[in-house]
Amino acid sequence: MSALELYSPTDLNDALRFMEHGDRSVAVIASGTDLLPRMRKRQVAPSVLLDISSLTEDLRYIRRSDGTVRLGALTTVADLLESPMFDDRLSMVREAASLFGAPQVRNVATVGGNVCSASSSEDLIPVFLALEAEAKLVSAQGARSVPLKDFIVGKRETALRPSEILTEVSFIVPRGHNWTAYEKLGRRNMLIIAMVNEALCLILEDDLRTIRSARLALNRVSGKIPALAARTNAFLQGKKVSDGTIAEAQKVLASELSLTSDFRGSGAYRTELALTYLKRLMERCCLKAGGTS
Amino acid sequence: MTKRTITLNVNGTERPVQVDSPDRLIDVLRDQLSLKSVKEGCSTGDCGICAILVDGKLVNCCLMLAAQCDGRRVTTLEGLLEDPTMKRMQGSFVANNAAQCGFCTPAMLMASWDLARHSPEPSSEEIKIAISGILCRCTGYYQIIDSVHEGCKGKGR
Numbered sequence: 001m002s003a004l005e006l007y008s009p010t011d012l013n014d015a016l017r018f019m020e021h022g023d024r025s026v027a028v029i030a031s032g033t034d035l036l037p038r039m040r041k042r043q044v045a046p047s048v049l050l051d052i053s054s055l056t057e058d059l060r061y062i063r064r065s066d067g068t069v070r071l072g073a074l075t076t077v078a079d080l081l082e083s084p085m086f087d088d089r090l091s092m093v094r095e096a097a098s099l100f101g102a103p104q105v106r107n108v109a110t111v112g113g114n115v116c117s118a119s120s121s122e123d124l125i126p127v128f129l130a131l132e133a134e135a136k137l138v139s140a141q142g143a144r145s146v147p148l149k150d151f152i153v154g155k156r157e158t159a160l161r162p163s164e165i166l167t168e169v170s171f172i173v174p175r176g177h178n179w180t181a182y183e184k185l186g187r188r189n190m191l192i193i194a195m196v197n198e199a200l201c202l203i204l205e206d207d208l209r210t211i212r213s214a215r216l217a218l219n220r221v222s223g224k225i226p227a228l229a230a231r232t233n234a235f236l237q238g239k240k241v242s243d244g245t246i247a248e249a250q251k252v253l254a255s256e257l258s259l260t261s262d263f264r265g266s267g268a269y270r271t272e273l274a275l276t277y278l279k280r281l282m283e284r285c286c287l288k289a290g291g292t293s
Numbered sequence: 294m295t296k297r298t299i300t301l302n303v304n305g306t307e308r309p310v311q312v313d314s315p316d317r318l319i320d321v322l323r324d325q326l327s328l329k330s331v332k333e334g335c336s337t338g339d340c341g342i343c344a345i346l347v348d349g350k351l352v353n354c355c356l357m358l359a360a361q362c363d364g365r366r367v368t369t370l371e372g373l374l375e376d377p378t379m380k381r382m383q384g385s386f387v388a389n390n391a392a393q394c395g396f397c398t399p400a401m402l403m404a405s406w407d408l409a410r411h412s413p414e415p416s417s418e419e420i421k422i423a424i425s426g427i428l429c430r431c432t433g434y435y436q437i438i439d440s441v442h443e444g445c446k447g448k449g450r
Contacts (some may be wrong), residue, residue, distance in 0.1 A: 006314035006360045032354050036317070037337040049314065053361055078350075102426025103404070104341055106351040108357075190425035191339055 001158040006049045012058040016140040018050055019163045027052055027163055029110035030074055033101070034117045043163070052165065057169055059071025059112070077124075080107065090173065092180035092199050096127045096282040099184045102191045112166045117161070118152045120219040121193040123227040125152070127182060128169055129217035136168035137161075145170075155224045176212065177204040179285040183277040187264065194219055196273040200281035208289050211236050211245075216281070220275060222258035229255040232278070243267040246282050250275045299363035304327070304372025310359070318357040322369065327427050330370035330399040336386070341427035345369050351407045353426075370399045382444035391440040393431035394449050400427045402422040405441045415445055 006101045009015035016143070018027065027046035027240060030053050038044050045215045059074040064081050066189040069085060077100045080086060086093040096241075100106055104164065115135060126146050135151045135158060137144050148169070151159045160166065181199045187190030198275045203213040210256050214236035221227040232253040296311045303326060322328045322345070334342035336355050338383050343355040346368035371407055373379040382405050385391070392398045408415055408423040415423070421442045429437065 004313075004315045006358065008360075008363075029358075031356070032352075032358060033338055036356050036358070039335060049358075051358075051361055101338070102341060103423060104351050104353045104426045105338060105343050108352055176306070191341065191428070210335075285447075 004047065004049065006051055008051045008054060012052075012055055012138075012165075012220075013140075015055065016138060016163075017052060017164060019165060020140050025160070025190045026118070028052055030113045033105050034113055054244065055140055061109075063247070064173070068170055069173060070168055071111045073110060073165075073167050073169070075111045076203050077111075077114075078103075078165045080111070090131075090180055092127055092130070092182035092201070095182040096123050096184070096197070096199065099123065099182075099197075100248045105191075108239070111169055112231065115148070115169055116158060116160070116166055117153070118154075118156050118225065119157075120224050120226055121195055122219070123184065123194065126148050126197055126199040126217040126219055127260075128171065128217045129226060129228050129265040130201040131171040131174075132215065133169050133171040135159075135166050136162040136170065138167045139163040139165070143167075149228060152225055152227075174201060174203050174213075176290060177206070179203065179206060179288040181249055181281045181284040183280055183287075185273055185277075193264065196220075196270050196277060198274060198277040199282060200278075200285060201284065202285040204289055209240050211239050211241060215236060216253070216278065218257075220270070221256060221261055229253055229256060234236070241282070241286055246279050249282070250278055253278055298384070298412055299360060299361075301362055310333075312359040314358070314360055316359045318347075318354040318359045318367070320417060321365075322354060322358040322367070323441060326368045328371055332396060332399060339428070340402075342373045342397055342400050344402065344403050344427060345406065348421060351404055351426075363383075373403075376406070378444075379406050382406055382409065385440040385444035387442065389436050389440040391392070391433065391436040393429075393433045395443070396399055397427055397429045405437075405444060408410055408441065409445045413445060415441070417442070 025047040027049055029049045029051050035046045047143040056074050059072040061072040064069045075280055079095045080097040115124045133148045134145045135148055146159050153159055182199045184194045186194045198218045201215040205212050214233050216232055218227040223243055235252045236249055257271050259267040261267045298309055298311050300307055300309050310321055322331045332342045334340040338356045339352050343353050344351055344355050394435050404424050418440050
């Protein structure tokens, strides 16, 4: 790492004022578990780091009010694991957190950092996509909210403007008969970047058989960024849960997946995994619902 | 580039050190403060061999900038040599042949000590999770798991 300055703001407003300089080579750093290895590999070369890690008073919180869960950008993955918020219906948040990196990484890696990294390696993004989460982007000029699916615009590209900082990820807790589940597979159990990670939020009608809404999200659908499986989700809406429906949904998912091969695994293997996980996620959600599967 | 002076509380002692912005905590600990229990392996957060405690939390110090640690509490194995739990853990590692090449041992001890603080009688599953972020290059995990059981309880399983 060559010439590099580190700026430590006193509070969020100070950080936002600093971002107003519009210097494109400013990188925001929290714990640095993603940024620092990339800097060492010279994949990114910022000239200034804005260190927001001390702004925990402003940015580290897990709150729920009026049916909305709000996660401050500096909320750590360990915070998610320890929170009682993700016990029951939102259990996939805890599942994803428990499979994230390893304890040393979970202790410091942040929600905001994971979302801003915006690649298929990020464990939390499919979870937040399935929850239809929004990202709150703040600059000295004001704040705006962007749906997460629009926030991620390309591999490691986000809708963040140069003067903005992501301060919060929030989502409305699904109402009614809803359950969530998460699956991940990498080449080993821990400390691994997933070949496939997949999250499902399933909402059933009162009969506990008819699908009101299915939100399946994967770390890759086509290309190398996480996304909702839009066609599969549209197919499942209104269908009755059955083995036949799941088999049909697997076909739809297979048709919308376009997964490439790399050193982590082949595209064909990833596709098999994704289809198997769809079935498993549906069955797990239905099992929780006490309905049929 | 201008050096800045930061103060690290290292193993209970305030240590002012001069750092450049890109300096990693691991380099400051090893090169400036001669804390050689802190090992460098992959430098990318994949092997956990550099695990230490910062403000009481187990972290990989190859992934931290020293400048971000100004005023924070850093604990390495050197700071725990007189700690009764650590002494017991070390004895248990020796008795169970948990160190083969020994490269991961300081990190394993730090993770085990951290676990013992929070969970005096951990299950094998808890132990596996606690050490899951540290790669033993010799793959001698079972001896390590046995050692942690024994080190936590202060007696055999």
